[in-house]
Each structure stands twice: as structure tokens, then as C-alpha cells.
Amino acid sequence: MNEKILQIENLTVNFDGFRALNDLNFSLDKGELRVIIGPNGAGKTTFLDVITGKTKPTTGQVTFKGKPTQGKVEYEIARMGVGRKFQTPRVYLNLTPRENLELSCNRHKNVWNALFGAPSRAEARTVTGLLETIRLETKADLKADLLSHGEKQRLEIGMLVAQSPDLLLVDEPVAGLTDEETENVGTLLLALAESHSIIVIEHDMEFVRQIARKVTVLHQGSVLCEGSMDDVQNDPRVIEVYLGKQEDNPVAA
Numbered sequence: 587m588n589e590k591i592l593q594i595e596n597l598t599v600n601f602d603g604f605r606a607l608n609d610l611n612f613s614l615d616k617g618e619l620r621v622i623i624g625p626n627g628a629g630k631t632t633f634l635d636v637i638t639g640k641t642k643p644t645t646g647q648v649t650f651k652g653k654p655t656q657g658k659v660e661y662e663i664a665r666m667g668v669g670r671k672f673q674t675p676r677v678y679l680n681l682t683p684r685e686n687l688e689l690s691c692n693r694h695k696n697v698w699n700a701l702f703g704a705p706s707r708a709e710a711r712t713v714t715g716l717l718e719t720i721r722l723e724t725k726a727d728l729k730a731d732l733l734s735h736g737e738k739q740r741l742e743i744g745m746l747v748a749q750s751p752d753l754l755l756v757d758e759p760v761a762g763l764t765d766e767e768t769e770n771v772g773t774l775l776l777a778l779a780e781s782h783s784i785i786v787i788e789h790d791m792e793f794v795r796q797i798a799r800k801v802t803v804l805h806q807g808s809v810l811c812e813g814s815m816d817d818v819q820n821d822p823r824v825i826e827v828y829l830g831k832q833e834d835n836p837v838a839a
């Protein structure tokens with residue numbers, strides 16, 4: 587059996603009597619790229635919030651790298667190796683992509699030392715490698731303010747990777763991007779998936795088709811079904827929860 591990096595058992599989150607997550611079970615293999623889809627309100631963001639410790643489970647258990655995260659706060663879970671990228675880019679706009687990546691590699695140092703202290707050779711190599719991975723070598727020394735929305739998204743994914751997390755959580759990375767930028771982010775995530783465990787939440791079905799190997803569909807706080815994109819888009823339960831009619835269904839091919 588494959589090694590599990592994340593296991594979630596019987597997870598329920600109750601907000602004032604409303605079950606945002608309802609007896610949810612989920613597991614992710616080490617090295618897997620999983621895409622999570624589901625209609626609005628299905629519980630996708632709450633699911634990520636529980637993994638990162640932002641929201642506490644009402645009942646149930648999250649196990650990361652074989653250890654329960656129960657009782658741990660967000661920064662402790664981040665130190666265990668969980669990194670999250672939010673929907674909107676959070677890069678420092680007055681710094682260059684290179685400086686943003688240097689800062690992310692050096693989160694234990696203070697900002698002054700990280701920026702003005704000489705980077706070690708290993709750090710410089712890491713940053714150069716990351717700039718290549720996110721394909722921003724030619725824009726490495728421009729102010730991040732001048733980057734397109736898609737380039738900022740790629741930079742922020744690079745900043746997340748610079749912190750060397752074991753699990754990357756990526757929330758709607760292509761919202762508001764052009765088709766070309768969307769494809770670039772997809773290519774980047776596929777490249778990262780060769781050496782990372784990744785969970786991506788996404789609504790854009792073209793993008794999901796581009797990157798997905800295995801898809802989990804959430805509905806009303808539980809896992810409705812899991813499988814390949816083909817399995818999922820032909821599952822009558824998925825068709826039903828999205829729109830009820832196959833011809834209008836965003837998950838239909």
C-alpha cells in the first residue's frame with residue numbers, strides 16, 4: 587500500500603449547528619496531486635482550513651505524516667510541513683521576484699538579514715532554480731508590481747515551494763487568469779507534482795482536466811465520489827449535484 591501523507595477520518599465541522607463538513611473521510615498518498623472540486627458551499631475551503639489548523643474539527647481526526655494535528659495551532663502545523671497558497675497573490679509588490687523568493691527561503695531570518703545579508707551559495711542556487719521552475723528568470727529583477735496576475739500567481743507558488751513544505755495546498759490558483767496564464771500555472775503544478783504532494787481546489791473544469799489525475803468531489807461537507815476526471819464527469823451523482831442536467835453541467839466533457 588502507498589505511504590499516506592494525509593489521512594482524515596470522520597471529520598465534522600459544525601458552525602452554530604450547520605455542518606460545513608459532515609463525517610468526511612479522505613486520504614492522500616505521498617507524492618500525489620489531487621484536485622478537489624464541488625459546488626459552492628460544498629466545504630472545500632473549510633476542508634483546507636481544518637488541514638492548516640485555522641478551523642478546529644468538531645469531531646474527527648487529521649493525521650499528517652503519521653502524526654495527529656489535533657491540539658496544534660496554525661504555525662505548528664505549518665512547521666510540520668503544510669504550506670498553503672491562498673486565492674489572491676500575497677507577494678511583496680515593491681520587491682523583485684528574486685527578493686520575494688529569497689525572503690521565503692529565509693523565513694527564520696529577519697527581513698533585513700534575509701534581504702541584505704549575503705545569501706549562501708545553496709540559497710542562491712535554490713532561488714535560481716525556483717526562478718527557472720516558475721519561468722520568471724527574465725523578470726527576476728523587476729519589481730513584482732510589474733508582473734501580470736498569472737506571473738504573480740506563479741511567483742507565489744514558487745514562494746510556497748521555497749519554504750520546502752511536504753504538502754502544498756493550493757486554493758483556486760487560476761481564478762481570473764487568461765487561458766494562456768491558466769495553462770502556464772497548470773504546467774507549473776504538474777512539474778511540482780513530480781516531487782511534492784499537492785492538493786488543489788479549483789472550479790475551472792478545463793484546468794482540472796489539464797492537471798487532474800485523481801479528483802475528489804465534495805458535496806454538502808462529505809466526499810461524494812473520487813476517481814479519474816472521466817469517472818467523475820460521468821458519475822450521475824456528480825451531474826445531479828452540479829446542475830441536474832447533463833447538457834449544462836460544467837463537469838460534463
Ligand SMILES: Nc1ncnc2c1ncn2[C@@H]1O[C@H](COP(=O)(O)OP(=O)(O)OP(=O)(O)O)[C@@H](O)[C@H]1O
Pocket residue numbers: 601602604605606624625626627628629630631632633
Ligand atoms: N465561519 C463560518 N460560520 C458559519 N458558516 C460557515 C463558516 N465558514 C463557512 N461556513 C459555511 O459552510 C459551508 C461551506 O463553506 P466553504 O467556504 O467551505 O465552501 P466552499 O466549497 O469552499 O465554497 P465556495 O466554492 O463557494 O468557495 C457554506 O455553507 C458556508 O456558508
